[in-house]
Amino acid sequence: MPKPESVPASLIIDTFKDVFRAERDGARRQDPLGWIISVPDTHQKTVLAALDKERDVRVLTCSTEDEANGVAAGLWMTGEPVIVMIQHAGLYASVNTLRGIAMDGRVPVFYMIGLLSREPDKDPLESRHSMVRYCEPLLDLFGVPHARLEVPDDVKVIPQYYRLSRERRGPAAVLVGLPTN
């Protein structure tokens, strides 16, 4: 396993913008470029802080991850590009909504999920923290494709899994291994 590194927030945001531009290509509406629906996540706090200064991307903070799924679904139904940023505990809290909207409803929802408390020297599956350890098995149980964002070069999985969610009309997730910087 390569040693995980913090991924710069600017790199993640530039990647988000590329994803949004690709989906907006040719669309009538270009403003905002895309939507970030978030429930605050300690692991991705530098991304959320930097997004606050972005003019092109609109950020909406929800009270719960259930709500984030609902807002994302409504936006997708109008043709808007959207990414959901949450943490693993929020994934556990919103499993029924993920099932109802993204699986049974066949709404593409792309999640960036922070693995708070993940130990850099351990595979997440071997973490001593249950909220880290159970995340990938839970996604596997529900058939949600997922990838790890462990080093800066891994940002390529963001567009890959975003597109995958659209192609298969369902959920897909990228797990953020270390706090972003």
Add this chain to the structure above:
Amino acid sequence: MVSPAIADALMKPEDVLRTIAAVRGPAICIPTMTTAPAWRTIAPDDLSVACVGFMGGASTLGLGLALGSPDRRVIVFDGDGSLCMQLGSLPTIGGVAPRNFTHLLFKNNVYHTSGSQGTPGGDGVDYAMMAKAAGYRQVFTVRTLEELKARLPTILDGEGPVFGELHTGLAETTPMQDRSGVPFHQQVDKLRARLVP
């Protein structure tokens, strides 16, 4: 439970829905739970998507639709039991404050679909006050069809987010009694096809 005399005096949800259907124009409507069976009869071929399979999600599904369709009114037909499941959606909606968003709460004080168990706090809960405190621009409470009709301009064109607490009796049919609805994913496809050119 509400006494029969009081229940007779309450608005029938079907009458509320018919009143709104008659004037709603191109508004997107999101029914949930006991408004869903009646709505698909009253407005069978229109811009609607029912919140089915994730109770409590109607308000935020409507919020996403309102943000993505800023030139079109979005009306949510929520329930008190449903709203309690995602009560945090009130400040979420109040915070982003979409001007084209109307949130109608059908308040019957019970979880009708699952057997009419009482909702937390029952009739004593003032959801309109909660919505006002959460940042909705306009809130009101109505108990009669005449009051509802007087509020139609606000419901359809008022500067949102608008919140209306509608004191109603029980619906004639629950989703458990009438399971004839179109699956959620087909409703999603149909609405998206009409909204995304």
